[in-house]
Every structure is written in structure tokens, then in C-alpha cells.
Amino acid sequence: MNDVQELREIVNPVFKTAKSCVQLDAASGDEDSKRLMEEMGFESFGEHTDSVKVPPELVEQVKRLAPAYMVVIESRYQMTNNLIDARADRQIVDLPCGYMSRGVRMNRQGRRYLGLDLPAVVDVIGPATSNVIDEQGGNLDADVRYHGVDATNYDSLREATRDVSGDLLITTEGLLMYFTQPELEEVFSNIHRILEEHGGSWAIADRAMSKCDESLAAAALGNDTQLVGLYKAVTASAAGKTADFEIGNNVFFDDDDEKVKAFVKDMGFELRLVPAYDYLPDHFGSLRAAPEREESVREVFREVFLWELSVAKAGQPREYHGKSFSADAVVEGSLLRFVVAGRLDTLTAPEFLELYKSIDPRSYTGIEVNMQDLEYVSSAGVSPR
Ligand SMILES: C[S@@+](CC[C@H](N)C(=O)[O-])C[C@H]1O[C@@H](n2cnc3c(N)ncnc32)[C@H](O)[C@@H]1O
Numbered sequence: 001m002n003d004v005q006e007l008r009e010i011v012n013p014v015f016k017t018a019k020s021c022v023q024l025d026a027a028s029g030d031e032d033s034k035r036l037m038e039e040m041g042f043e044s045f046g047e048h049t050d051s052v053k054v055p056p057e058l059v060e061q062v063k064r065l066a067p068a069y070m071v072v073i074e075s076r077y078q079m080t081n082n083l084i085d086a087r088a089d090r091q092i093v094d095l096p097c098g099y100m101s102r103g104v105r106m107n108r109q110g111r112r113y114l115g116l117d118l119p120a121v122v123d124v125i126g127p128a129t130s131n132v133i134d135e136q137g138g139n140l141d142a143d144v145r146y147h148g149v150d151a152t153n154y155d156s157l158r159e160a161t162r163d164v165s166g167d168l169l170i171t172t173e174g175l176l177m178y179f180t181q182p183e184l185e186e187v188f189s190n191i192h193r194i195l196e197e198h199g200g201s202w203a204i205a206d207r208a209m210s211k212c213d214e215s216l217a218a219a220a221l222g223n224d225t226q227l228v229g230l231y232k233a234v235t236a237s238a239a240g241k242t243a244d245f246e247i248g249n250n251v252f253f254d255d256d257d258e259k260v261k262a263f264v265k266d267m268g269f270e271l272r273l274v275p276a277y278d279y280l281p282d283h284f285g286s287l288r289a290a291p292e293r294e295e296s297v298r299e300v301f302r303e304v305f306l307w308e309l310s311v312a313k314a315g316q317p318r319e320y321h322g323k324s325f326s327a328d329a330v331v332e333g334s335l336l337r338f339v340v341a342g343r344l345d346t347l348t349a350p351e352f353l354e355l356y357k358s359i360d361p362r363s364y365t366g367i368e369v370n371m372q373d374l375e376y377v378s379s380a381g382v383s384p385r
Helices: 003-009 015-027 031-040 056-063 066-086 101-110 117-134 153-158 181-198 206-220 224-241 257-266 290-305 348-359
Strands: 093-095 113-117 142-148 170-171 200-204 269-275 305-311 325-331 335-344 366-377
Touching: 015 031, 015 066, 031 101, 031 117, 056 224, 066 101, 066 170, 066 206, 066 290, 066 305, 093 101, 101 113, 101 117, 101 142, 113 117, 113 153, 117 142, 142 153, 153 181, 170 181, 181 200, 181 305, 200 206, 200 269, 206 224, 206 290, 206 305, 257 269, 325 348, 335 348
Parallel strands: 093 113, 093 170, 113 142, 170 200, 335 366
Antiparallel strands: 200 305, 269 305, 325 335
């Protein structure tokens, strides 16, 4: 791994979860994901994990949980694919694209696709996807691209979408639960501005999946109480260790639908509830060892909806958090003094780390950071590691 890539991964505590998503898609039988994983050098699901230490006596039990994890990610991925297929005229903007194989699929279908994620992720998935597309002959009608962004940073989203045309379908799977409330509002405001400029809609799977996660897992595990209990314990432990903050700690994941609807309206969006049941895959690869559970898994989705938002009224752009980032360092006596200014987020934090690494650690014994002009620190930008 090169230095910049390593720095980027240090400041992105969530990227490991993206890796498990593509591992689970591959484990469910998605051939594109399997091929991409080879290209990216990822091991198979469950081969290696450092996020949860499993006591030896529970290893066999934990392995039996695999279909539950697989079914959650497979249904999210395939439902969004089916929704994309149903909106055949749209330019797809996948935020966050993670390491998913959707770019390969979109190329095959001759679609226009823009995968957006933090730079550490797109720098891996972008080249891997082009290699797989080249190997498969490529489809000249398609336009598959990737761009590094930070969803909380409007300028990065505007820059990434500058050259796209036509109505957008922005798809979001596995993102909004990582934001604090102010960040969530910033992301909503950013997407509102992007949709005002381009037209189209924003389809979000995150609320739907958080609502049904446990019942889905239970159905996939044949409602075995012991296994379901273990699933909850392992999931809670993994969530706590993967990210050093509370997952789902913002209004979008509030139990009260009405409160969330009011928030969405307040942010200038109109809401359309899309019945998840209508977009399920024909077969669940994750249940191939227990196909009799398919029906109860499918039933879980009867009352589940994807949230599709479009612009209802012109928004009032929020006060934008932060000018561009700058950092200076000087060693005075035994003190290393930093002066940082502007906006510190996932896009700018590696710059700060690089500056820090460039200074000989033997030249100082203490560090002082002047943050007087630091306007904004994104919690998605700085991991306390
Ligand atoms: C759980 S993964 C989901 C990825 C993908 N949608 C999937 O289902 O496989 C979360 C993704 O969000 C990305 N992410 C986290 N914070 C972000 C931000 N502020 N802006 C853009 N992407 C972000 C991470 O890099 C990671 O790829």
C-alpha cells in the first residue's frame, strides 16, 4: 500500500465495512463481485476478520450466521439494482459506491454510471472495475466513471457531477447512519443543491434496511432464537469496533416515521415511498442452502419502503462549513507548532498527516496545534486511531 493510500485509510474508519459488503455480495453468488474481489486482492468473506474476536467455542455457531449477513446486503444491493433498472433513462450516481460491482453491471447494460466515494475507495474500485470491463469487452454505449468525494463537502459533489447530463438517480446504501445530525443536514442540503441543478431523485435504502435488519436476519436464520441472539451480539460488537461512534445516531433513523418525514420536508424534499417488496430479487443466493426460508424473508419486506426524495421547493443553501484547508508547521525550540485553517475532512486530513510525517520526530518533544481558524472538523474525516 502506498503512503497516501495508507493515510487515507487511517482517516476513514468506515472503509472496512465497504469491504465486507462486496465480500457478502460475492458470497451470495454475484459473479461480478467475485471477479472484482480477485482484481482488488480481497479475501473471501469470513476468511479473515480483525473487527470481532470470536471465542473459539463460538466459532462454529458464528459461521452459521453467514446467511443472515448475506441476505441483508444481498437484498439491499439487488433491490437498488432493480430500482435502477426500472429508471432506465436516468444517469446513476452511486453515493457511496464502496467496492460494489455495480459499475460492471451498468457497463454491461450500456448505462451511464458515476460511482462516488471517499478517494481511498474510488482509487481502488475505479481501476479494478475498468480492468474487469476491458476483460469483458466493454460496452461502447455505457459511460462508467468514478470520482472521489466527501458527501459532507458540497464542492466535491458539484465537481464530481459537473460533466453529467440528464436527470439523476442518486442511490444511497450504507451511508447515512455514519453521520452526526449536523453532518446529516449538510449531506441533505448538498444533495438538494445537486438535484436542483440536475433534476431527478435520490433513492435511499438505509432507513428501510435499518428497520428490517433484525427481522430479516431472524427469517434467514429460520427464527432460531439462540442464533438470532448471537447475531444481535456479534453485530453490536462489530458496529462498535468498526466505527468509533454510534451508528444511526441522527434523526433519519428515529423510530417515529412522522418525525423523519417532517425532517425530509424541512430540508425541501418531497417523499415518495417505494415498496421494497416489488424490487426484491427473483432468488436469494444467500439462502441457497435453505431455500425454504425465502418466503419468510420475502414477507419481511411487505411493510418496508425505500425512500425516494425529489426537490419540492428551492432550498436555502446552508451556511457552507469551511473554506479550503491549509496547514503550516514550524519547529520552535522543542515545540512543533501547527497552524491549521479551513475545513478538515476526509479529503483534507491526509494532507495534514503528510505534513506531520514530513517532520523529523527527533526535532521536537511537544506539539501545539493552533485551531483558531479551523472552521469545521468532519467526524467522517478524523478517526481517533
Ligand atoms: C457500508 S459502506 C457501503 C458501500 C456500498 N454502498 C455497499 O453497499 O457496498 C460505507 C461507504 O461509505 C463511504 N463513506 C463514508 N463516509 C463518507 C463520506 N463522508 N462521503 C462519501 N462516502 C463516505 C465509505 O468509504 C464506504 O465505502
